[in-house]
Amino acid sequence: MSGESKQIDEDENGPENGGMKSGPCLIAGFHALSCTSPSYYNPYRGVNKNTLSVDMVRLSLTFKGDRGEWLSRKGAQLTDCDEMSAWTSKIRPGGWYELWSFALGGSSVALGIGFMEPSCKVNMHKGFIEFNPNKVAGDKRFHGLLKTLGTCVSKARLKRFDLAYDIP
Structure with missing residues (x-):
């Protein structure tokens, strides 16, 4: 298929x-x-051999001081990855000014920096990270990325997660 x-x-x-x-x-x-x-990564196995796991996580990030701008300048050096892509968006309220994608093995991690406020002002204090723990939790490069982000973030909030229910 x-x-x-x-x-x-x-x-x-x-x-x-x-x-x-x-x-x-x-x-x-x-x-x-x-x-x-x-x-x-960290699955729950049911009695019928069904598996529940978190399939995608999105965290809302608040950056300390000027760390959003710092990340924006250093994005390409944040982690050793297989491939990195970056996009800068046009001013569009509700969107993200910069989107980064880091390929790690068969998966990727998305990082957004600079939320566009309704007033069209870019708020470099806001960001997000999105990843699939089943695919990246065992990758040391992912943990390196989280460690770097940890020095820049004052607050991380769970925004969304997908729960996968797999039937054998």
């Missing part, structure tokens, strides 16, 4: 579908699980 979904010209698929080709998955970037026994 290929987890690929891509946009094609409207002529091929018609404007009624917005020019989107339907595929085996509706979530962009989804890839089918390639192994039959996934590894879990």
Whole structure:
């Protein structure tokens, strides 16, 4: 099963579908699980061999003093990773000024810096980090990134987590 979904010209698929080709998955970037026994970080195993695990975590961050600006300048040096991507956004209230993605093995960690307030002012004291503990908890580079962020953060709050319920 290929987890690929891509946009094609409207002529091929018609404007009624917005020019989107339907595929085996509706979530962009989804890839089918390639192994039959996934590894879990701190799972809860039920009596029927079902597994509950936290599949994604998003933390809201408040940076100390000028540490948001410091992170913005030093982002490429935050961790030793397989690949790093960075985007700077246009001013758009409710968005993030900078988004960083650090590839670690088969997963990645997202870091946002600079929340755009409704007044269009960029608040470099706010940020977020998002990761899948099942995929990155065993990676020393991830712990190095957390250690660096820990020196910059005055407050971290759990914003969201996904609970996965896997049936064998």
